[in-house]
Amino acid sequence: MSDELPEIPLIRVDTLRSEPTASWRVLKPVIDLEKCRKCWLCVDFCPDGVISKSEEGPVIDYRFCKGCGVCANECPVKAISMVREV
Amino acid sequence: MGKLTLLSGNKAVAYGVKLSRVQVVSAYPITPQTPIVEYIAEFVAKGELKAEYVHPEGEHSAIGAALAAALGGARSFTATCSQGFGYGFEVIAQAPAYRAPFVMAVANRTLGWYWALASDYSDTMTARDLGWIQYYVEGCQECLDAVIQLYRIAEDERVLLPAMMCLDGFHISHSSEPVNIPDQAEVDEFLPPRKVYDHTTDPDSKGYVFPVLPAPLHTPYRRMFEEILHRAKDVIKEVTKEFEERFGRKYGLIEEYRVEGADHLLITMGSMSTAAKRAVDKARSDGIKVGLIRVAFYRPFPVEEIRKVIEREGVASVGVVDRAVAHGTRMGPLGLDVLSVLYNLNGKVPVTNFIAGMGGDDVSVNDFMGMIDRLTKSSCPSGGCVRTVYIEHKPPKKAGLVEFKNTVYAPGCQLCAGCGATLVTRHVLRVIGKRSVLVFPPNCVSASIAMHFPSNWMGVPCVLANYAATGAYSRGLVRAYRVRGKKDVKVVAFAGDGCAADIGLQSLSSAAECGEPVLWITYDNEAYMNTGIQRSGTTPAKAWTTTTPVGTVWRGKREFPKDLISIMIAHRVPYIATASPAFLKDMEVKLRKAMEVVERGEGLAYVHIHSPCPTGWRFPESKTVEVARKAVLTGAWPLLEVDHGVFRLTVKPSKLLPLKEYVRLQGRFAHLSDGDVGEIQQVIEANWRRLLELHGKKLF
């Protein structure tokens, strides 16, 4: 087995690989785009940086959202609600 | 009599300490040892153990204080392992010379080299030749019993040496079994109060030990110490025998397990012995004559005891299982020691040295069956064969990984949901960009890099610095990039408060004083979080932590936090700032100023960022930014900068919010009365008035 291992185990800087964290979630943030004012505070404040901007409004990468609810707590117009995962 | 309770190894050690009526406890957190000193803190907080409790800034000091307490005539205790053991090594090496008996528990863990959290003996084996007594336990009951017996042994005037009680990290420290907790009266009868000897350092003593000797005395004293350790075997035999008579549990230098008529003999240490014994049972029931010796006391090494078994039973092959490697010898330390036992035997017994369980890898009953199988097949016609076999397992493969190219940051880190430090790290990475190298002491964020193996979630090279040397690692890198003409590369130290305020402060101070162009970021979650919420120098007054628990005697942390900004001002570094993840623009401006200072080579830039921790501060994970904001608006976390000596508040609320709006969000302050909150608020308001006065002034 040791033959398969590199003598020096390198961590690459150009390519990052992550295991999804969706399974951590108990509650899931859902954005009401009608209410959203595109202030992008949720984009800034999501600890894990899984919300991105788009023409229509913020988009959550649910593969990596941990369901912490910071976005919902910070949204000034309460456009994000935390709903139970099904 | 006692009572039977389910205890982890760590808790059993803590009970051993309590029953031994230890008088001074000094320790610094490190996984997997930490629960020992947390349980002891609880005993003290509740008034169940009357002991002095010292909270030093690192292991060098933690072990130093325990040693000195023993020198001063108190019964003292400390605990550590791994990196902490390495950091305390200088004190460990000096301890035997003082002839001051104390007990140090070591929840064995790999000494990095490559880091891991669980057990192998690469830490304690470094100290095997220093003159300490070393005891390796197999289970939780033995943890409790060993502590009590070791005080008896170490404090005996024929011994007077420090004793190390080694319990395998996680395999014992975090596994539970029913443990008999003896009655205090029974233990008191067995273990008298600490005797104060003539050489106790004290103006009333006859004299004292100053551990310096002229060269010609070093060899004779080494010989003498060797004799003392040897003599300790008699004391060990007496003490374990008396313990058995009183408590009905048998211990000794070695444990023999089904050795009668054994053709093959396994020699093991620690927790793996349990699986090995099951394998011996299985093999015996298959008609294979195999037995086992567990080495309990590794120092003094039980040479005669092992040899006696081998001779008595006419053992034909020996398998020594090592959880350590003596690199450069092709063997493990136990293997080497056993070879020296066998040297004088008539007829040469073949020895197979198995190296197994490194980094905490499990060694299963099946693994031991394989080892026994090898022993039965090890033919050695010419005699005296020695082989080394590595027991290797394949790591589990991570599935479903998502790839991110050319980015400074990828989601998917293993930090807690809602973690303030994650938010801080992500924005720091965004601002500092790709031409940076991050220097990490151990902390939550660097632990998440470890968990990400074989990738990382940060797209810049990261260096894992030893905790106390974070400033130094940063400086070495700065100098390397300078000589290589890569002046655009920014070296960014990313330290928790435990590093910046405590264990790493002198390294930071030296880098600051020497004007090293390093961007130093302290993310302050106000405790040692990675090891599970222990008090640090910046923990707020009255806050609950696991080493400042709330009981009848203690009510959280007694002291006010260390003011690192003032410390940096005293160093006159060109840029100093605090920041908060609730005020991201402010943070970004400050980071950019700090980067410019470093780019111009003006010196160290220091940015101290508040990092609310839902896990340790006990608030709902959705409230991280709200907590951070309230800290600023109540004056608990003022946002300021000192730019080339000019002090400025960068966020200046016209009126501070009442402190309770911040404090009452957090469970760590749940025990505070309104009066307590008022008291802290007064200190905060006084500080705020001081800062208002300083606003706009040139400090240096």
Ligand SMILES: Cc1ncc(C[n+]2csc(CCOP(=O)(O)OP(=O)(O)O)c2C)c(N)n1
């Ligand atoms: C010399 C040494 N002692 C102790 C440890 C164990 N240790 C690892 S992380 C940590 C706590 C880190 O606390 P802090 O620096 O405040 O960062 P946080 O985990 O809170 O983010 C400790 C004590 C170590 N790795 N090295």
Ligand code: SF4
């Ligand atoms: S719930 Fe948390 S992780 Fe998920 S998008 Fe909102 S802030 Fe980000």
Ligand code: SF4
């Ligand atoms: S915080 Fe609320 S309003 Fe602002 S972008 Fe996000 S969802 Fe829209």
Ligand code: SF4
């Ligand atoms: S313990 Fe606190 S600082 Fe550490 S990862 Fe969890 S939330 Fe973050």
